[in-house]
Amino acid sequence: MSRVAIVGGGLSGLAAAYALSRRAAEPWRASGAAPDVVLIERAARFGGKIHTARRDGLIIERGPDSFLARKPAIRALIHALGLTDMLAAVGPEGRGSYIWHAGRLHAIPEGLSAGIPTRLRPLFATSLLTPRGKLRAALDLVISRGPEGDESLGAFLERRFGHEVRRRIAEPLLAGIYAGDVDRLSLMATFPQFKNLERAHRSLLLAMFRARRAHPAASTSPRYGASAPDPKTHLPFAGGAEALPPWPEAVRGSTFLSLKGGLADLVEALEKALEEGGTQLVRGVGVQSVRRDGEVYRLILDDGATIDADALILAVPPTEARRLFGAGGAPFDALAASTAYASVANVALWFDERVMHRLPPGSGFVVARGEGRRIAACTWTTRKWPHTTPPGQALFRLYIGGAGDDTAERLDDESLIALARAELQATLGIAEAPVGALPTRWLGAMPQYAVGHLDRLKALRKALAETLPGVFVAGSAYDGVGLPDVAESGRRAAEAVQRYMESVKGDRR
Numbered sequence: 001m002s003r004v005a006i007v008g009g010g011l012s013g014l015a016a017a018y019a020l021s022r023r024a025a026e027p028w029r030a031s032g033a034a035p036d037v038v039l040i041e042r043a044a045r046f047g048g049k050i051h052t053a054r055r056d057g058l059i060i061e062r063g064p065d066s067f068l069a070r071k072p073a074i075r076a077l078i079h080a081l082g083l084t085d086m087l088a089a090v091g092p093e094g095r096g097s098y099i100w101h102a103g104r105l106h107a108i109p110e111g112l113s114a115g116i117p118t119r120l121r122p123l124f125a126t127s128l129l130t131p132r133g134k135l136r137a138a139l140d141l142v143i144s145r146g147p148e149g150d151e152s153l154g155a156f157l158e159r160r161f162g163h164e165v166r167r168r169i170a171e172p173l174l175a176g177i178y179a180g181d182v183d184r185l186s187l188m189a190t191f192p193q194f195k196n197l198e199r200a201h202r203s204l205l206l207a208m209f210r211a212r213r214a215h216p217a218a219s220t221s222p223r224y225g226a227s228a229p230d231p232k233t234h235l236p237f238a239g240g241a242e243a244l245p246p247w248p249e250a251v252r253g254s255t256f257l258s259l260k261g262g263l264a265d266l267v268e269a270l271e272k273a274l275e276e277g278g279t280q281l282v283r284g285v286g287v288q289s290v291r292r293d294g295e296v297y298r299l300i301l302d303d304g305a306t307i308d309a310d311a312l313i314l315a316v317p318p319t320e321a322r323r324l325f326g327a328g329g330a331p332f333d334a335l336a337a338s339t340a341y342a343s344v345a346n347v348a349l350w351f352d353e354r355v356m357h358r359l360p361p362g363s364g365f366v367v368a369r370g371e372g373r374r375i376a377a378c379t380w381t382t383r384k385w386p387h388t389t390p391p392g393q394a395l396f397r398l399y400i401g402g403a404g405d406d407t408a409e410r411l412d413d414e415s416l417i418a419l420a421r422a423e424l425q426a427t428l429g430i431a432e433a434p435v436g437a438l439p440t441r442w443l444g445a446m447p448q449y450a451v452g453h454l455d456r457l458k459a460l461r462k463a464l465a466e467t468l469p470g471v472f473v474a475g476s477a478y479d480g481v482g483l484p485d486v487a488e489s490g491r492r493a494a495e496a497v498q499r500y501m502e503s504v505k506g507d508r509r
């Protein structure tokens with residue numbers, strides 16, 4: 001019997017295991033050719049950065065709190081796992097948010113797509129920009145295309161919309177996703193749709209104007225790339241050719257979605273399905289090293305046990321993948337060296353619900369850089385995700401750190417809580433002592449795709465095929481950091497393993 005080993009039990013490793021599991025890969029299983037699957041996670045729990053704490057009746061997300069609804073991979077996974085009844089949409093009072101600039105909150109102008117303006121009128125009306133900044137932004141309509149090839153996200157934003165839109169609007173919104181420095185992040189690895197629109201239409205504002213004219217129904221919520229056809233029309237995690245159903249009516253229209261019991265619902269459902277499907281789940285012990293022994297990869301675990309596998313999915317960052325192979329890990333060098341990792345922290349604070357009456361409408365704010373604040377963002381979680389909070393309480397989450405800010409690394413728990421409380425008082429005037437507080441630190445957790453990332457990734461996959469056949473990578477260090485991208489990365493790695501194992505078997509026949 002052949003075996004596939006998956007190293008790392010975050011969402012990418014879990015999704016890869018699920019795609020290979022009996023339930024999902026039924027036709028392959030039925031043919032008798034499918035391998036055994038073992039998933040190995042160093043921590044005591046699966047989920048990696050997905051980490052839900054259930055405390056005082058509250059659902060506190062210590063890592064991600066939601067996912068982008070429009071991406072198909074996560075929809076497929078949630079349907080296949082039967083979790084659609086558990087979906088939670090953004091609360092009716094949670095729509096709309098702010099940017100902290102010049103000592104106060106400014107409503108985020110309407111018509112932004114991924115932080116980039118799509119309409120001129122709300123841009124001209126916003127209090128975030130000076131008249132000069134507004135005129136500069138409108139120049140997007142007339143300036144010519146930029147250079148071919150990759151560039152930094154910051155350079156692109158500055159070039160098309162000018163300094164003010166970049167610094168005060170786009171950067172705080174986009175940087176939040178990567179906890180990153182937009183001057184180092186690769187445009188092609190983060191928001192390639194912007195570059196593609198520039199290529200096709202020259203001006204991004206013009207591109208959106210044309211898209212709205214062609215599809216007037218979509219005009220209330222224009223989105224870059226929305227007119228591109230969705231390539232996934234089937235339910236890839238179910239193994240068959242079923243159509244991918246839409247989200248249930250009750251949650252449709254919410255840009256982000258979560259799960260009523262917290263995102264840990266997804267992890268728990270995956271674990272259950274994997275266990276039932278016969279996947280071997282190993283937790284609480286990591287892989288120490290990997291040795292190639294003829295056609296087999298031998299995994300040596302932290303406790304000295306060994307596992308032999310015919311193919312490997314490394315759902316861990318390239319630095320860790322490189323370490324596992326020792327001298328044989330040269331293919332990972334370039335990506336490992338070019339990808340920095342930012343450290344972040346967040347602090348959940350909960351209060352008596354009466355503090356909510358003092359908040360403006362909406363669900364939180366992000367902070368532009370250089371504004372003298374020590375937080376990057378603050379979410380009024382109760383408003384945004386009502387399912388997280390029982391009656392009588394009010395839950396907030398404050399975000400700290402990111403690229404170029406080592407606060408998350410320096411401060412202990414008490415200092416993080418004190419910082420969060422001081423910032424809540426300075427920005428929203430909430431001076432009361434919280435009922436409870438939960439700080440979470442994620443050190444070196446947020447990969448920063450540098451300019452040229454996609455080329456280095458392609459070279460890595462090519463080098464692996466040539467020098468370590470049967471070894472594949474998946475996860476947030478490679479194919480996108482959002483949960484849907486991470487799930488899709490795992491699914492694709494599973495597909496690559498299936499293709500590889502079938503080709504090896506064909507060669508041996």
Ligand SMILES: Cc1cc2nc3c(=O)[nH]c(=O)nc-3n(C[C@H](O)[C@H](O)[C@H](O)COP(=O)(O)OP(=O)(O)OC[C@H]3O[C@@H](n4cnc5c(N)ncnc54)[C@H](O)[C@@H]3O)c2cc1C
Pocket residue numbers: 007008009010011012013040041042043047048049050062063064065066067068285286287288315316320344346442445446474475476477480481482483484486
């Ligand atoms: C604070 C925070 C908020 C976020 N918010 C959002 C959000 O709201 N929405 C969203 O879409 N995304 C969000 N993200 C991003 C998203 O959570 C991550 O990109 C995603 O969870 C990463 O999944 P992964 O499987 O690639 O890696 P991980 O979750 O990091 O999993 C990797 C796993 O590998 C294990 N491992 C490492 N080495 C070994 C070894 N040698 N042997 C065995 N196991 C090993 C680790 O213990 C870990 O569990 C957020 C991230 C953070 C940190």
